[in-house]
Amino acid sequence: MTIQASELPLPLSPGPEDDVAFQAWRQLFITSLKLQRRVDNLLAPYNLALSQFEAMFKVGLRPGLSQQELSAALLLTKGNIGALVDRLEGMNMIQRRPDPHDRRLNRLYLTGDGQLLVGEIRMHHLALVREMMRPLSEPQLAQLRSLLQLIEPQQMPCVNR
Numbered sequence: 001m002t003i004q005a006s007e008l009p010l011p012l013s014p015g016p017e018d019d020v021a022f023q024a025w026r027q028l029f030i031t032s033l034k035l036q037r038r039v040d041n042l043l044a045p046y047n048l049a050l051s052q053f054e055a056m057f058k059v060g061l062r063p064g065l066s067q068q069e070l071s072a073a074l075l076l077t078k079g080n081i082g083a084l085v086d087r088l089e090g091m092n093m094i095q096r097r098p099d100p101h102d103r104r105l106n107r108l109y110l111t112g113d114g115q116l117l118v119g120e121i122r123m124h125h126l127a128l129v130r131e132m133m134r135p136l137s138e139p140q141l142a143q144l145r146s147l148l149q150l151i152e153p154q155q156m157p158c159v160n161r
Contacts, residue, residue, distance in 0.1 A: 035132055042128050046121060051076070053121060055084055056093055056110060060118045064107040066099070093117065 036050065043053055051074065058073050059065050065073075071081040085108065088094040093114035099105035110118060133141060 038128060038132060039125065042124055043121065046117065048117075048121075051084060052088055052093075053118075053125075055081075055088060056114055056118050057122070059094060059108045060110050060115065063109050066105050066107060068105075070108060088114070 039050055043050060046053075048056075054074055055070060058070055062069075067081050067085055068078070070085070071078055074081065076084065085094060085096065089096060092111050095109050095111050096106040097109060099107050136144065
């Protein structure tokens with residue numbers, strides 16, 4: 001079957017590629033993916049996904065966090081957070097304990113193994129973050145953070161609760 005010239009797709013007309021907002025979003029998206037891949041590579045020897053490390057880190061910062069609170073902090077659905085906590089519990093990294101005041105809730109705590117692993121990874125993670133952000137000066141980092149905070153509240157929630 002031969003394709004006729006009239007059947008070939010036309011090149012895109014000026015639009016998103018010429019749009020400054022689209023280009024800024026695209027750069028943010030690509031940069032975020034590349035930075036995340038660096039963190040994924042850091043976590044690979046520990047057999048942890050970024051979501052698992054983030055969950056352990058949040059629980060380490062706030063021992064006794066409920067699954068619902070962790071779900072909101074990580075922007076995950078209740079179903080996804082349940083499966084994530086199940087995996088971490090199976091790896092002996094997180095422990096569920098019943099809430100003494102509300103039997104419907106479980107509180108999350110790092111196990112001893114979880115505390116040791118988060119402590120070790122955290123040092124490497126912080127060094128990697130500093131390396132990745134090294135091209136920016138402190139004022140530029142502060143400006144970047146401020147600019148990102150400007151667009152964050154405009155977004156709709158990422159998950160259904």
